[in-house]
Amino acid sequence: MKKVSMKDIAKELNTSITTVSFVINGKSEAMGISPATEKKVRDLIKKREFNPNSAARMLRTGKSKTIGLIVEDIGNFFFGNIAKIIEIEANKNGYNVFFSSTENNDETAKKLINKMRNSSVDGYIITATQGLKEEVMKLGKENIPFVLIDRLIPDLETNYVILDNYQGSYNLTNHLIERGYSNIGFISIYSEMSMMSEREKGFLSAINDSGKELEDKNILKIEFGSNEEKTISLISEFLRKNQNLDALFFATNYLGVMGIEALQKCKIRIPQDMAIVSFDDNDLFRLLTPSITVASQPIKEMATKSIEMLLRIIKKEQRLNENKGQIIKPEIIVRDSTPPKIQ
Amino acid sequence: MKKVSMKDIAKELNTSITTVSFVINGKSEAMGISPATEKKVRDLIKKREFNPNSAARMLRTGKSKTIGLIVEDIGNFFFGNIAKIIEIEANKNGYNVFFSSTENNDETAKKLINKMRNSSVDGYIITATQGLKEEVMKLGKENIPFVLIDRLIPDLETNYVILDNYQGSYNLTNHLIERGYSNIGFISIYSEMSMMSEREKGFLSAINDSGKELEDKNILKIEFGSNEEKTISLISEFLRKNQNLDALFFATNYLGVMGIEALQKCKIRIPQDMAIVSFDDNDLFRLLTPSITVASQPIKEMATKSIEMLLRIIKKEQRLNENKGQIIKPEIIVRDSTPPKIQ
DNA sequence: CTGAAAGCGCTTACAG
DNA sequence: CTGAAAGCGCTTACAG
Numbered sequence: 025m026k027k028v029s030m031k032d033i034a035k036e037l038n039t040s041i042t043t044v045s046f047v048i049n050g051k052s053e054a055m056g057i058s059p060a061t062e063k064k065v066r067d068l069i070k071k072r073e074f075n076p077n078s079a080a081r082m083l084r085t086g087k088s089k090t091i092g093l094i095v096e097d098i099g100n101f102f103f104g105n106i107a108k109i110i111e112i113e114a115n116k117n118g119y120n121v122f123f124s125s126t127e128n129n130d131e132t133a134k135k136l137i138n139k140m141r142n143s144s145v146d147g148y149i150i151t152a153t154q155g156l157k158e159e160v161m162k163l164g165k166e167n168i169p170f171v172l173i174d175r176l177i178p179d180l181e182t183n184y185v186i187l188d189n190y191q192g193s194y195n196l197t198n199h200l201i202e203r204g205y206s207n208i209g210f211i212s213i214y215s216e217m218s219m220m221s222e223r224e225k226g227f228l229s230a231i232n233d234s235g236k237e238l239e240d241k242n243i244l245k246i247e248f249g250s251n252e253e254k255t256i257s258l259i260s261e262f263l264r265k266n267q268n269l270d271a272l273f274f275a276t277n278y279l280g281v282m283g284i285e286a287l288q289k290c291k292i293r294i295p296q297d298m299a300i301v302s303f304d305d306n307d308l309f310r311l312l313t314p315s316i317t318v319a320s321q322p323i324k325e326m327a328t329k330s331i332e333m334l335l336r337i338i339k340k341e342q343r344l345n346e347n348k349g350q351i352i353k354p355e356i357i358v359r360d361s362t363p364p365k366i367q
Numbered sequence: 368m369k370k371v372s373m374k375d376i377a378k379e380l381n382t383s384i385t386t387v388s389f390v391i392n393g394k395s396e397a398m399g400i401s402p403a404t405e406k407k408v409r410d411l412i413k414k415r416e417f418n419p420n421s422a423a424r425m426l427r428t429g430k431s432k433t434i435g436l437i438v439e440d441i442g443n444f445f446f447g448n449i450a451k452i453i454e455i456e457a458n459k460n461g462y463n464v465f466f467s468s469t470e471n472n473d474e475t476a477k478k479l480i481n482k483m484r485n486s487s488v489d490g491y492i493i494t495a496t497q498g499l500k501e502e503v504m505k506l507g508k509e510n511i512p513f514v515l516i517d518r519l520i521p522d523l524e525t526n527y528v529i530l531d532n533y534q535g536s537y538n539l540t541n542h543l544i545e546r547g548y549s550n551i552g553f554i555s556i557y558s559e560m561s562m563m564s565e566r567e568k569g570f571l572s573a574i575n576d577s578g579k580e581l582e583d584k585n586i587l588k589i590e591f592g593s594n595e596e597k598t599i600s601l602i603s604e605f606l607r608k609n610q611n612l613d614a615l616f617f618a619t620n621y622l623g624v625m626g627i628e629a630l631q632k633c634k635i636r637i638p639q640d641m642a643i644v645s646f647d648d649n650d651l652f653r654l655l656t657p658s659i660t661v662a663s664q665p666i667k668e669m670a671t672k673s674i675e676m677l678l679r680i681i682k683k684e685q686r687l688n689e690n691k692g693q694i695i696k697p698e699i700i701v702r703d704s705t706p707p708k709i710q
Numbered sequence: 711c712t713g714a715a716a717g718c719g720c721t722t723a724c725a726g
Numbered sequence: 727c728t729g730a731a732a733g734c735g736c737t738t739a740c741a742g
Contacts, residue, residue, distance in 0.1 A: 029736085030735070040712060042737085043712060045737060077487070077734085079431065080426050082718095083422035083718050084737050100447070101442070104441055115467065123464065143433075281654060288656065308650055311624060311628065312656075372719060374719075383728060384720080385729060388722080389722095420718085423720035423721090425734095426734050428734085
């Protein structure tokens with residue numbers, strides 16, 4: 025049972041492969057194929073269920089109609105949903121999507137990029153890891169289309185879609201201040217990623233603009249990659265040492281989740297004893313009692329913008345390395361964890 | 368800047384393309400390439416950063432080293448994590464993975480299968496939708512490797528990896544009975560998928576084996592695809608009409624989530640007024656106060672088993688259509704939502 | 711308006 | 727032990 029090829033179609037119609045190819049690729053008009061011939065070809069293609077062999081097409085044109093999606097963790101709410109939307113949009117445009125998770129590991133990320141390159145993807149959407157600069161620059165030099173999503177690489181001008189982390193953090197902090205909280209703890213991770221430093225800057229600016237002084241000890245930074253147990257115990261210790269705090273700002277989703285566990289263990293009630301805000305929304309924050317106020321990333325917008333940008337670059341409607349980024353505004357979703365403070 | 372090809376390597380070494388090809392494909396020994404030649408070739412390949420053109424290889428061999436993963440929703444915790452593990456295992460074996468979400472829509476699923484077929488995937492892992500039988504049978508007839516995951520197709524003998532839904536449901540119900548709950552409500556969806564009917568059967572058997580009588584009105588089934596608002600109002604109404612219930616069994620993850628919202632709205636406290644169990648674990652159930660007792664799907668085991676099975680079929684170590692399924696045992700994770708009942 | 715043919719970069723049967 | 731060559735199924739420059 026052999027698959028039908030263009031040759032078979034051409035032979036059955038007593039025409040040439042060329043004609044069949046022109047019809048398939050929508051070049052009938054430009055190439056002056058008669059409407060009658062065109063219809064004959066189309067009908068037989070449908071009847072025989074012919075589909076062009078993608079490998080042959082790929083070999084000949086050098087285009088695979090495939091894009092590579094490299095995220096931190098496809099199993100995570102944010103990236104899973106980013107992936108879903110990117111795939112749908114790509115599909116609409118005739119592209120398939122390979123995916124992989126870096127687990128935030130440089131070596132893995134590098135391997136994935138190269139593996140996908142060997143599979144001739146036409147372009148990438150990449151969630152960068154910290155040491156990925158060289159690898160990404162190589163793509164740029166070889167003129168392979170890509171878009172960075174969610175995080176920038178410091179000192180690399182390129183195409184990206186990221187959240188306005190500074191503004192989100194500023195607004196989230198400001199929300200706490202407006203609600204009357206005056207002694208806010210900031211819990212983050214040690215990271216050179218711009219997103220984390222932007223969040224810290226936003227926090228500090230908001231505190232500063234409010235005329236308050238921030239004590240150094242109000243900031244806790246946790247080693248990246250610390251396990252849950254360690255993280256929770258560090259947060260608990262931080263809480264013990266800072267009994268005067270009336271609110272906590274968690275700089276990432278998972279710190280927020282672990283922080284809530286830590287608060288439960290320390291018998292600190294939300295929001296009576298401590299108000300809580302976190303960056304990144306998820307189901308948990310929405311459904312917990314009390315629900316948690318967050319700076320939410322507009323997943324759909326970020327995903328759509330990134331795949332659209334990549335497709336424009338692939339189609340040469342936009343230049344690579346043009347430093348044409350999109351900065352998406354986060355949304356502050358006010359919930360029950362930050363009621364106006366009773367003085 | 369042209370990519371280096373086997374031809375370039377061969378020319379530079381004054382040898383033939385054949386020799387280079389044999390070395391690349393690990394056939395040196397079988398084909399009697401001398402170790403010296405082999406080393407020369409390998410060294411130059413490394414030096415020139417040569418990578419075989421996958422399109423050419425694919426065209427020639429008919430193998431793409433790609434598998435297609437079709438799930439219900441990659442953005443969902445269960446499938447996202449299934450995808451992650453499948454991708455890692457596939458990668459280890461030299462395969463890339465295309466993915467797509469069906470959103471449980473038959474037409475989408477059919478299109479995806481065909482789209483991937485045109486991209487010549489070597490095999491599929493598929494979360495079936497209800498009306499996918501014919502399409503899947505076609506794959507079988509054409510001898511295209513595939514494995515069904517998470518759900519069976521009724522009356523279709525094939526390769527699959529599913530959860531033992533009956534047993535999980537039986538055990539979860541039994542746990543409630545053992546803890547002293549005697550009037551258990553079962554909340555599910557209308558579905559012809561075997562998984563849902565197995566869960567209902569498990570529930571009914573456990574009730575029956577306990578010697579209790581079940582009143583019909585203790586079962587609520589919700590139209591598949593109902594939105595959150597509708598679902599919550601249906602559950603609320605059900606609770607109002609069945610004031611005598613002391614426990615609820617949610618047959619899926621998302622029903623559990625919505626059910627908890629409904630309980631909150633109705634001011635019914637968990638677990639004081641009502642014990643709760645749900646099928647499918649997730650972060651929320653673990654972190655809620657109180658945490659929720661669940662029948663958990665061993666995600667890693669299911670993912671690993673399915674990709675291993677698919678690779679065996681692709682490598683012809685196992686026959687397709689052999690009806691060789693793997694039925695994975697769910698784990699009952701007892702948490703705070705089901706304390707022993709105070710009589 | 712349409713066709714014959716080169717060539718994309720591999721793998722492998724065949725020849726020596 | 728190694729090489730010359732066919733052929734996978736397309737696209738497209740060229741010829742008519």
